[in-house]
Amino acid sequence: MAVTETEATRSAIDPKRLRADFPALAQNVRGHPLIYLDNAATTQKPEAVISAEADYYRHDNANVHRGVHTLSERSTKKYERARARIAQFIGAGSPGEMVFTRGTTEAINLVAGAWGPVHLGKDDEILLTELEHHSNIVPWQLLAERTGARIVVAPIDERGNVPLDSFSERLNKRTRLVAVAHVSNALGTVNPVAEMVRRAHEAGARVLVDGAQAVGHLPVDVRALDCDFYTLSGHKMYAPMGIGALYVREDIATDMPPWQGGGEMIRAVRFEETLYADPPARFEAGTPNVGGAVGLAAAVDYLDALGMAALAAAEAPILDYALERLHTVPGLHLVGEPDERVGVISFVIDGVHPHDLGTLLDHAGVAIRTGHHCAMPVMEHYGVPATARASFGLYNTTADADRLTEALIEAREVFQR
Amino acid sequence: MMDSDLATLYQDIIIDHNKSPRNFGELPPPRHEADGYNPLCGDRLSVYLKLDGDRISDVSFDGSGCAISVASASLMTEALKGRTVAEAGALYNRMHALLTGSEKTGGEDIDLGKLEALAGVRAYPSRVKCATLAWHTVQSALSDEHKPVTTE
Numbered sequence: 001m002a003v004t005e006t007e008a009t010r011s012a013i014d015p016k017r018l019r020a021d022f023p024a025l026a027q028n029v030r031g032h033p034l035i036y037l038d039n040a041a042t043t044q045k046p047e048a049v050i051s052a053e054a055d056y057y058r059h060d061n062a063n064v065h066r067g068v069h070t071l072s073e074r075s076t077k078k079y080e081r082a083r084a085r086i087a088q089f090i091g092a093g094s095p096g097e098m099v100f101t102r103g104t105t106e107a108i109n110l111v112a113g114a115w116g117p118v119h120l121g122k123d124d125e126i127l128l129t130e131l132e133h134h135s136n137i138v139p140w141q142l143l144a145e146r147t148g149a150r151i152v153v154a155p156i157d158e159r160g161n162v163p164l165d166s167f168s169e170r171l172n173k174r175t176r177l178v179a180v181a182h183v184s185n186a187l188g189t190v191n192p193v194a195e196m197v198r199r200a201h202e203a204g205a206r207v208l209v210d211g212a213q214a215v216g217h218l219p220v221d222v223r224a225l226d227c228d229f230y231t232l233s234g235h236k237m238y239a240p241m242g243i244g245a246l247y248v249r250e251d252i253a254t255d256m257p258p259w260q261g262g263g264e265m266i267r268a269v270r271f272e273e274t275l276y277a278d279p280p281a282r283f284e285a286g287t288p289n290v291g292g293a294v295g296l297a298a299a300v301d302y303l304d305a306l307g308m309a310a311l312a313a314a315e316a317p318i319l320d321y322a323l324e325r326l327h328t329v330p331g332l333h334l335v336g337e338p339d340e341r342v343g344v345i346s347f348v349i350d351g352v353h354p355h356d357l358g359t360l361l362d363h364a365g366v367a368i369r370t371g372h373h374c375a376m377p378v379m380e381h382y383g384v385p386a387t388a389r390a391s392f393g394l395y396n397t398t399a400d401a402d403r404l405t406e407a408l409i410e411a412r413e414v415f416q417r
Numbered sequence: 418m419m420d421s422d423l424a425t426l427y428q429d430i431i432i433d434h435n436k437s438p439r440n441f442g443e444l445p446p447p448r449h450e451a452d453g454y455n456p457l458c459g460d461r462l463s464v465y466l467k468l469d470g471d472r473i474s475d476v477s478f479d480g481s482g483c484a485i486s487v488a489s490a491s492l493m494t495e496a497l498k499g500r501t502v503a504e505a506g507a508l509y510n511r512m513h514a515l516l517t518g519s520e521k522t523g524g525e526d527i528d529l530g531k532l533e534a535l536a537g538v539r540a541y542p543s544r545v546k547c548a549t550l551a552w553h554t555v556q557s558a559l560s561d562e563h564k565p566v567t568t569e
Contacts, residue, residue, distance in 0.1 A: 386459040
């Protein structure tokens with residue numbers, strides 16, 4: 001019975017068929033069909049998302065919340081529907097817990113800027129992990145500089161896991177905040193965030209989970225994770241660039257002061273004193289990216305129709321197959337072999353610099369990322385200046401993994417002359 | 418297998434100088450030196466120079482980077498040895514024009530020799546900085562700015 005269900009699920013999700021939903025994938029690059037394996041940088045967008053955003057501008061465009069005219073009301077309705085949609089998608093308690101941002105970077109900066117100075121003082125600690133993206137490091141360093149707080153780092157092991165023991169050892173009564181990636185953008189490591197949250201809460205710390213690399217690959221339920229903050233970037237989950245969201249648990253949001261000031265976030269402004277709006281409006285100064293929010297809602301609709309559990313089940317064997325194929329490339333070394341991985345494979349090849357690999361693969365129509373992936377501490381950990389990174393999305397197939405493997409073998413041959 | 422752009426970029430001479438870089442390693446002090454860094458791809462080079470009056474009597478480099486940046490540095494050290502500082506400056510301008518495809522004229526009389534092999538990067542805007550890194554770094558070493566060069 002269970003087997004039949006799995007088969008049914010897998011046949012329902014056919015990456016080859018889904019590929020047709022993404023217009024940008026239907027092109028040749030340097031004479032070869034495009035194989036897009038840079039999804040951790042940004043995903044391609046399905047037609048449904050592109051047309052949802054375009055339709056918004058064609059028919060509904062008006063500023064939100066302030067107008068009484070028809071278009072403004074329609075626009076407001078679409079914007080708030082988008083908020084409710086993303087709240088529901090990641091299991092937030094109510095739409096009021098979702099703040100729209102430009103993306104994960106802005107979401108983290110919002111927490112560091114609004115929540116941070118109130119709750120952190122001299123010698124307080126912010127616990128990060130060694131595999132964080134720069135956007136989950138630098139805002140906390142800026143906050144530490146302002147407040148006198150310290151950054152503490154939980155190390156990764158050789159495989160690229162964050163061992164829970166060494167994580168726990170760094171939690172103490174001075175730890176005010178833990179900021180951790182749900183999924184590593186450089187290694188693909190899935191962190192045991194639910195357990196990390198449990199341990200951090202036991203120590204009295206709040207937890208921010210950077211979900212940029214997770215939401216497009218895994219079912220996410222912020223209430224099951226029990227985290228205090230959760231961040232996401234639309235463009236890494238098949239939605240437009242420039243839109244993302246921050247989940248803030250309601251009791252924390254209520255006590256959180258504003259971040260940026262401006263229109264939209266106020267109740268009444270007098271030169272003597274300004275009254276701020278309730279969350280989430282309090283954190284959304286200025287005219288929001290309504291078209292982006294509408295596109296994000298369309299991406300959520302697209303993903304929900306497929307089912308995140310089914311998607312994750314369909315992606316896993318393709319990633320396993322790619323790992324298996326990459327092992328056949330002479331001189332290839334994986335960088336990071338985490339116990340649990342989604343989406344991302346980092347590697348180096350003896351004698352060929354990742355940057356050259358990137359150019360050579362582009363000539364075969366294969367788009368990968370090369371460099372430090374905005375995770376320089378991870379590169380330092382492995383003693384490499386850069387890696388090549390192939391990152392998968394819902395439209396990638398085993399044939400894409402084959403093409404990647406062949407292109408890598410050909411690239412190596414160029415350097416074997 | 419390779420198409421023509423790619424064959425132009427990864428010529429035998431580039432592959433060779435990447436695999437066996439010439440003048441690789443530090444020169445003993447006293448020396449002029451500078452560090453160069455390309456944050457985009459993590460290329461890091463150090464360039465070392467010895468001057469005999471106005472003439473570059475010896476030049477070397479070390480560090481790590483992609484084939485284009487290593488080959489460019491290696492070819493550069495060969496080209497600079499024995500030249501005067503003024504000649505090195507003129508060569509720098511000539512190379513900059515060659516690599517970026519800029520229209521700026523001047524120095525056409527300079528024979529680039531093997532350095533012509535680097536012209537292929539012009540077709541790859543994201544790779545031009547790899548090829549120019551060593552050249553920027555040597556300019557910094559000659560001016561003794563003691564400020565690391567970065568391409569960003």
